[in-house]
Amino acid sequence: MKQSDIQYFRNVLEKMLEEIQEKGQSTIDDMSGSAQVYADPADRASQESDQFFTLRLRDRDRKLISKVNAALERIEDGTYGVCEECGEEISIPRLKARPVTTLCIHCKSQQEEDERLGQK
Incomplete structure (x- = not known):
């Protein structure tokens, strides 16, 4: 693989890490400020369902972080x-x-x- 290709993929992987971290911080910010009281149980259930879905996405992102870090390590050791x-x-x-x-x-x-x- 050419050095320009390696640099391209290093940039792509580093950008992926940044985006994942930004999403994670955004989720933390959203959830820490979402202590709302709902009169309607259906509204509360909907909000909890949305939060659960978001947390599942962040968990997938967490697993992706380790894969991205492993790929960056492979770039460093020449096996990418x-x-x-x-x-x-x-x-x-x-x-x-x-x-x-x-x-x-x-x-x-x-x-x-x-x-x-x-x-x-």
């Missing part, structure tokens, strides 16, 4: 863009679609097929 399964280079379009990926499209497809068949 190399499939962990077969050792082949992961295509640029695949990395653009999923910058934190560790598998080439062939190995990922095989993994999904194995999971579908219950083999792994």
Whole structure:
């Protein structure tokens, strides 16, 4: 992979981290200021459902942070863009679609097929 590609993906991953952290802070700010009293139980239930959904999204983001950090570590150690399964280079379009990926499209497809068949 060219150095310009590596720098591109480093920037993409760092931007992903920034956006996740901004969303997390926004969620904290929103929830700390949302101690409202609702006369209608349906309104309260709706608000709690929205908060639960938002917290689930933030939990997914939390898991994504570790994947982004791992991808940045792979950039540092020179293994970014190399499939962990077969050792082949992961295509640029695949990395653009999923910058934190560790598998080439062939190995990922095989993994999904194995999971579908219950083999792994």
